[in-house]
Amino acid sequence: MVEAIFWFCLFLPFYAWIGYPLGLAVCGLFMRPRKPPSTAHAPQPVSVIIAAHNEALHIAQKLHTLLAQDYPAEVEIIVASDGSSDDTVARARAIDDHRIKVLDLPRQGKAAALNAAAGEASHAVLVFSDADNRWRRDTLAHLVAPFADAEVGCCVGNMRIPRAGHALSIGDLLYRRYETWLCAAENHFGCAVSANGALLALRRELFQPVPAQVNDDFFLCTCAPAAGKRSVYVAQAQVLDSGVDTVGEQFRRRVRITVGGLQSLVARRELMNPLRHGLYAVALISHKLIRRLAPLLLAPLLLLNLPLWNAGNFYRYTLAAQLTGYAVGALGLLDCKGRLPKPFRVAGFLLITLAGMNAGLWQFLCGRRYALWNPQQNR
Numbered sequence: 001m002v003e004a005i006f007w008f009c010l011f012l013p014f015y016a017w018i019g020y021p022l023g024l025a026v027c028g029l030f031m032r033p034r035k036p037p038s039t040a041h042a043p044q045p046v047s048v049i050i051a052a053h054n055e056a057l058h059i060a061q062k063l064h065t066l067l068a069q070d071y072p073a074e075v076e077i078i079v080a081s082d083g084s085s086d087d088t089v090a091r092a093r094a095i096d097d098h099r100i101k102v103l104d105l106p107r108q109g110k111a112a113a114l115n116a117a118a119g120e121a122s123h124a125v126l127v128f129s130d131a132d133n134r135w136r137r138d139t140l141a142h143l144v145a146p147f148a149d150a151e152v153g154c155c156v157g158n159m160r161i162p163r164a165g166h167a168l169s170i171g172d173l174l175y176r177r178y179e180t181w182l183c184a185a186e187n188h189f190g191c192a193v194s195a196n197g198a199l200l201a202l203r204r205e206l207f208q209p210v211p212a213q214v215n216d217d218f219f220l221c222t223c224a225p226a227a228g229k230r231s232v233y234v235a236q237a238q239v240l241d242s243g244v245d246t247v248g249e250q251f252r253r254r255v256r257i258t259v260g261g262l263q264s265l266v267a268r269r270e271l272m273n274p275l276r277h278g279l280y281a282v283a284l285i286s287h288k289l290i291r292r293l294a295p296l297l298l299a300p301l302l303l304l305n306l307p308l309w310n311a312g313n314f315y316r317y318t319l320a321a322q323l324t325g326y327a328v329g330a331l332g333l334l335d336c337k338g339r340l341p342k343p344f345r346v347a348g349f350l351l352i353t354l355a356g357m358n359a360g361l362w363q364f365l366c367g368r369r370y371a372l373w374n375p376q377q378n379r
Helices: 002-030 059-067 088-093 110-120 139-148 169-188 216-221 247-267 274-305 313-334 342-365
Strands: 046-052 075-082 100-105 125-129 152-160 200-203 230-240
Touching (some): 002 274, 046 139, 059 088, 088 100, 100 110, 139 200, 139 230, 152 216, 169 274, 169 342, 247 274, 247 342, 274 342, 313 342
Parallel strands (some): 046 075, 046 125, 152 230
Antiparallel strands (some): 152 200
């Protein structure tokens, strides 16, 4: 019995992080990729929406970047300030350009700010982004090009971390590369399920008001499949961001993302029905649900491995590997100045990520939800 439970606790995390991506890669060798959307169309006017809370340091640079986009159609920019107590609103309004609209909203949370901005949007394509990331000049053109295909309802951009910091952000960089590869693999089969609020476009007709307690980027991305349209990953549409170096920030961010992600899955549970949504449902369950549940099995996996020490060499190797991994991760977390080799910092990133996911799962089960947001806490 102990051995059977051990194998279950081993299988689920292995499937979530290795087996599922490996399965996509193997199947991709034998299946033709889904035909990419045509991009031969006249550029559409777009409304770019930025929800901001105390972003005085970043908002002006972000607006200048958007105004400088190499995009021939009309671009409307809506800044929705969610109760900012700094100069976010003043600095946004100081940029004298008719394309910019600034909403000075009371503090209600990011979802309310996004919903208010979407209600003010004039154009048929909504583009969502954050205030603190950087776009290339051709980012917008690449992002909305797939809308030439009427079956495409949502386009998700490619968030890149070009340089790691001195501590845990090396893990952010590698994790982002892993996610980028996985998004491309899912897109190969027409079942892209990931999204990032740094860069996402949606047909306005598909927009649904974002509930207060979900991860807004995931919810917006699922508006398309919920309406029978495709969500596609656009690798050429790049947005640049930076990683998070400190333990506390990494932990808080992972807890919040996990709680919001599970609440998002509850809100979109109908999409996890393979009989109705096929490969998309399988990808959603594998990529989003099982991955968030798998960390809960790691502690039982370690404890169950102890009485199996004498059951064979395999169990000795797995126990040694687990203890070594946790020890290396703990040293990586203690290495605040980044003096140890990169594997220690990567292991530290994984350890704090798994701890945050476990804490987030327990908070979700206990009824904890996050309606408000503070972007500065996650930098």
